[in-house]
Every structure is written in C-alpha cells, then in structure tokens.
Amino acid sequence: MSFLEVRDLSLDIGNFELNGIGLKAEKEDYLALIGPTGSGKSLLLETIIGFYRPEKGRIILEGKDITDLPPDMRHISIVYQDHMLFPHMDVFKNIAYALRKKLRDKKQIETEVKQISEVLGIRELMHRKPATLSGGEKQRATLARSLVVRPKLLLLDEPFSALDARTKERIREMLKKAIREYSTTVLHVTHDFEDVWALANRVVVIKKGEVMQAGDLESIFRRPSPDFVAEFLGTNVLKGKVKTIEGKLAVIEAGNMRIYSSDPAEPGEEVTVSIRPEEVILARETVESSARNILRGRISGIFKKEHVVVVNVEIGGKEIKTVITPTSCEMLGLEPGKGIYAVFKASNAKIIR
Template identity: 45%
Template sequence: MLQIANVSKDMGEFFLDNVSLEIQDGEYLVIIGPTGAGKTILLETVAGIYESDSGEIYLDGREITDAAPRDRNICMVYQDYMLFPHLTVEENIGFGLKSKKVPAGEIREAVMKYATMLNIAHLLHRYPGTLSGGEQQRAAIARAMVMSPRALLLDEPLSALDAKTRELLRRELKSLHAITKTTVIHITHNFEEVFDLADRVAIMNQGRIVQVGKPEEIFRKPKDRFVADFVGATNVFKGVSTVTDGLAVVTVDGLEIRAHPAEEGDVYVSVRPEDILISTEPLASPVRNAFPGTIRDVLHVGAVVRLTVDAGTEFIVALTRQGFEETGLDVGDGVYIAFKATAAHVFPGGNA
C-alpha cells in the first residue's frame, strides 16, 4: 500500500541513506533504532514535510514523491501533541475537516466517533491546557483519525506519558487499529510497544533500514551484531563455524555450539537466556547443545532471576522467580545447561 523506494535525504546531522520499505494495507509497522538513526526524518519525508533528495514514494500505486502534504492523505502525530490552545478539544479534533468545508453535522459525527473510541467524549468542551498529557495525546490522535488517513504516522506518541497512561493508551491504539484497520507507522524506543502493537518491526541505524521482520524474529534472530546489541541479546559469542549435517558447528572457547543457519567462517552465535534449560543432573532430552558448568552469579531482576553459568564460556540463564526457588540453586553449584540447535542463531561478522 505504501512503498518507499531508495529514498535519501541529507540534513547534515540527520539523514536517510537509500531507504527502501514496503508497508501493507492495514499493517501496524513499528520503527525502532537509536537516537539520530533517521526515524523521524523518514516519517516526515513520507508525510511530505521534507522533499527527498532522491528516490520515490508510492501510495496505493500512485507516486506521491513530490505531492504536497495536503494531497497525500497521510496524517502525522508527534509526541508533544501540537494542539491549538485557543480551541476546545472538539474544535481541535474537527479542525482539519472544517478547513476542508465539511458540513458541520458530519464534523460533529466524526469528532464524536473518534472521541468515543479514545475515551475523551466527555472532554470535548474543555481546552488543551486543562487536560492531562494522555488526554491531549488522545485528542491529537483523534484529530488525525477524523481525516480518514490512508496512513497514520506516530512519532513516539507515548514517550512523554507516565507508565500507567502509556499502558492505557497503548491498549486504546491497539483497539483503534483493530476497529479501523488504518495503516500505522509508529516510532518508539519502547520494546513493550513493539510486542503489543507491531505486526512487523523495522530497525534503523545511521539512516538505513538494517532489518525488518516480525517482532519475535527480530529479537530471536538478529541479522548482525548491531541488531543483537540493540534488542538486548545477552548470550552473543564470537566463534568460527563449520557445517556438519546441515548445522553450523560454532567453536567458542573450546565449546562446540550447534546452531542455525548453516554458515561457515567467522560468525556470531546467540541464544536467548529463556531458551536455556538448567538442571543439577544431565538432561535426558535429546538437545543438540548440553554443557556442564558452575553458577558464578545470581541476579534478581523483578519477576525474573538471571544466573551466570560458567561452562567454559559464560552463559546467562533466565528463570522465573518461582522456577528458581524450586530448583534450590545457588552460587557455586554445579549444573548442566542445554538448548536446542534451533534456539541458537548464527549471523555473520565474527571478525568485526
């Protein structure tokens, strides 16, 4: 539905470098990446706020690269609301429709529809200065949605809100998307928003899209070391891989870790802490990776306990607090760890 093809934009400190991305009709795409990666410029270029230096943008098969923002039918919402302080909530939400000379009755109906969806119908008579941050953001989103946009662009819409309000508004965004099927592109730094909202996630770095996929794929199968570090991959080891029986056999500090995909040469191999089994006895299940080790550290992190196990190289193993208490394990105990070859992910760049 929305196609970004080889788009570049140089604004000095911030830039886009040959970005290509396709978004499907009705998809909720979340973009993440470090500060300065080019996320906001990408959205503003799609919205028409900036003209690209090169490349093309298509909406429903129609090129909109040089189209004025008002002719794109794309709406953008920023984290700081940008409501008109002298207008009521109702007037703010209906502003775009009024400027298009839509009849007053239709404006009122559309305003009430989205104000109700976003739980602010009782605030329509108020002014923005009397609202909480969450209420102002709901009004800003409603103002965009009454325009029936083909795409809704959200630039960190929840980042200025407190934790409870973020959670409530996250649920409302999810419900709004489920009802309206509007195509959404949402920038965030919050991984909870990624897992709660995204159909797919795109990671940006230094003006480029470096990986696109479903949230589970991005977090479990990072494409390179940058992505692995950015999504918080804990067990990432550099080693040398050979291929045996369709599996990568990665030698790391004398250990042979069997993993996917079957790549040869200098590589990284990663395994998520929650995918590692731990026991005081050798595990009977036919897992491809099993090593004896010793617990070197125990760290309590909320409802999760992270164990550092020295098995020739150090692995982080995650257990629920209840699971940890049931094991009776402690620092200095000898244990066995095990994980499937499918839980270990290989990506190139071990010589980097």
C-alpha cells in the same frame, strides 16, 4: 506494488544524511522503526510526510507518487511525543478541527468525532481544555485528532515515551482497536521493545541513516543479522562450529559450550547462533526437561531493571544474557559467582548466517 513504498530515498541536511532508504508496507501493516538515537528515524518520518524534500528517491502511497506533494495533500498524519493540541480549543474542537476541511455537514462531523472518541475512551473529555488533561488523555486526544481524518498512513514518533508503564499498556490496547477499526497503516518510531511486541507485525532497523534489516518480528528478533542488529536488540550471539548432527539436531561447539540447535546445518560449518535472553531459563540443579540445552555456568552479573532482572551467566569462557522476573531471581537466590544452569530448547537456538 505495495501500499507504501519508499524507494532509494536520500536526504542530505548537512551534518547528517539518509542514505538510499528503502521500505515497504502493505495496507494495515504496523511497522516499528527502531534504531539508536540520532540514526535518522524522525527525519525519515518527516521526509515521508513531506517536511523535507529528498535529493533522491520516491515515495509511493497507494499507487500514487506523493514525493512532490505538499504535506497536507498526502493523507498522512503524524503524532509526536509532545501532544500538539490547540490549548484554547476543547477536545471536541481539537478533534473536529482537521475534519472541517474535509466535511461540511455539522452532524457528520459530530458523528465522526464521537466514533473515534469512543474507540479511544475519551467521550467524557469532549469539553475539557488540553491543560486540564493527564498525559495519557492528551495523547489519546492527539491520536483521535490524527485518526478522525482517516489517514492512509499514520506516523507515530515515540508517542508514548512520556507516559508511565500502566498508561502505555492501556493506550496500546486502544490504539490497536482504533487502527483495526479504521484500517490504518502505521509507521511507529520507538525505543520501547514493548511497543514492538504489542503492536507491530514488521520491524525496520536503521543505523546512521541506512536500513540495516527489515522483516517480520520473528525474523528480526530471532534471526537478527549478526553484529549490529543482534547487539542492538540484546540477542545472545555466539560464534561456533557444527561438530556433528545428532538425530535432527546440529551439535555446535562455541568455545567450551556445546549447543544443540534444531536448525538445518552441515557438519564442519562455521555458524553463528542466536538465542533470545527471555528464552533461557535458569535452574539451580539439572532439571528434567525436554530442553536439550542444559549448560552449567557461573553468574557473572545481575542487573535489576524496572520489571525484569537481567542475569549474565558465564559458560566456558563465553557469556549468555538471560532475562527473568524479580520473583524467580529471589526464589533462585541468585548471587554473582554462584553456579547455575542455563536451560533452553534446541528450537530456540537459531542459526543465523
């Protein structure tokens, strides 16, 4: 039995339902829960913590059925985007508050608060009121308050979405240290794939109240189930047919494109190939490269994002999306309409079925 098991959970709140949700986590797993807005991510967390009563299904935590327990008996903590600190209490009192129900000894409470504050880098803020703190400091205090009671399960509902990129990065590192030290199992709802890459070891994708795919990072991002998950994750998905096998590589024809993949396949097989946009390199000329796929195309779109540039390349009537740095975009002198080579390894062309 897994440390956390959500079994066939259904909840009907009138205009929306969670439908037969199943998920599992081992102790100290870090699960990222992703999906479009309105897909039921927050509702799922709030059902797991016990704010909603499911019509059907069970929630098992550390071998115990907690489905009918009140929220405060479940040993689960939750952190939201907006901090929920008590405004009239300083940081120390906020963190110690939940602990007071668990521990009587003042010294012991102090030791525990000190320990978590050190890990999250907020020792200096103990006697400040929440209103005087920055967004990042407030979220660290909130995390400290949730972790100090050593919950069996920590639920995070977009806790970093109001913070700037630099602050997010720092808090992720501190959170990582904290959950390692406290051996916490985490279920983290996020829209930010950076959170997923930096923190999670497993991913659950939900859509309209149903689990679409669950697995480790590699299987979700590199081998997304075709259609919805692949599209949601921005993975390139191309349908084609295996022409032949050359050495150990499958040669796949997708439109006018010829793609080499190192995944096992049979000649004649209809396949779908997935390629992560970050794994495609752009070059102005054919390059000496160990990469087997060097495809000539034309730039069909350039989209500047916060830290990256998304470049679409049209190759033989199909489009491949790539993600490059602003520096390489400039160095390559990319412009819509220009000819370009898209280069990627056969090992990065994954066959999904």
